[in-house]
Amino acid sequence: MYKLPIIISSVLFAIAVVVCAYLLTSSKLTLTDAQLVSSLITLFTCLGALISATFVVYSYLQTNRIFLLGQRPSLLIQVTSEQPIPMPQSENSVPFTIIHYKNTTSNEFDDLTILVKLMLGSREIDLSDLFKPKMFMAAYDQRHRQFETLSFLASHGVDINKEITLGNQVMLSLSYTFTFNSKLEERKGPEYKWNYEIQRWELA
Numbered sequence: 001m002y003k004l005p006i007i008i009s010s011v012l013f014a015i016a017v018v019v020c021a022y023l024l025t026s027s028k029l030t031l032t033d034a035q036l037v038s039s040l041i042t043l044f045t046c047l048g049a050l051i052s053a054t055f056v057v058y059s060y061l062q063t064n065r066i067f068l069l070g071q072r073p074s075l076l077i078q079v080t081s082e083q084p085i086p087m088p089q090s091e092n093s094v095p096f097t098i099i100h101y102k103n104t105t106s107n108e109f110d111d112l113t114i115l116v117k118l119m120l121g122s123r124e125i126d127l128s129d130l131f132k133p134k135m136f137m138a139a140y141d142q143r144h145r146q147f148e149t150l151s152f153l154a155s156h157g158v159d160i161n162k163e164i165t166l167g168n169q170v171m172l173s174l175s176y177t178f179t180f181n182s183k184l185e186e187r188k189g190p191e192y193k194w195n196y197e198i199q200r201w202e203l204a
């Protein structure tokens with residue numbers, strides 16, 4: 001933790017030793033014994049003050065950094081799949097995708113943007129219209145977004161079951177962005193792959 005101030009202190013100590021050696025061995029200086037002792041005392045007093053100041057300033061900066069990091073919000077985001085029991089007039093159940101997201105901290109998101117991407121081999125389709133950009137999310141707030149998997153993706157021009165039969169792996173990628181300390185930050189979430197056999201998303 002204190003690696004940097006120790007390095008700085010070592011450099012300061014080395015400089016002090018060099019100056020001390022110069023004072024003791026230089027033939028150009030005409031110092032009396034009293035002046036020499038006074039100079040050495042002053043030198044090591046300054047060294048002690050500088051080393052102390054180095055640790056104080058470093059500790060202050062670290063404390064500020066830890067406090068600032070404690071103000072950063074964090075999002076837990078995950079995908080689950082459901083297949084509700086089909087209605088009597090329907091033979092097959094319809095797969096649904098549910099995106100759960102929760103602010104796990106006591107800090108607010110002021111401009112949370114959730115990004116969702118569907119990857120089909122080398123193709124990438126943006127599904128971020130599932131969420132409103134730059135959302136406000138209060139402390140410990142939790143929400144979910146649900147959609148009918150096949151019909152929603154079909155509205156974006158994708159038949160994921162057909163893609164699987166063609167040999168393409170279907171992946172769902174999640175991430176989110178927000179502004180913290182006047183900087184835009186991006187965090188990656190989990191990735192999921194489509195299991196054709198059971199019509200569900202699974203962790204990749």
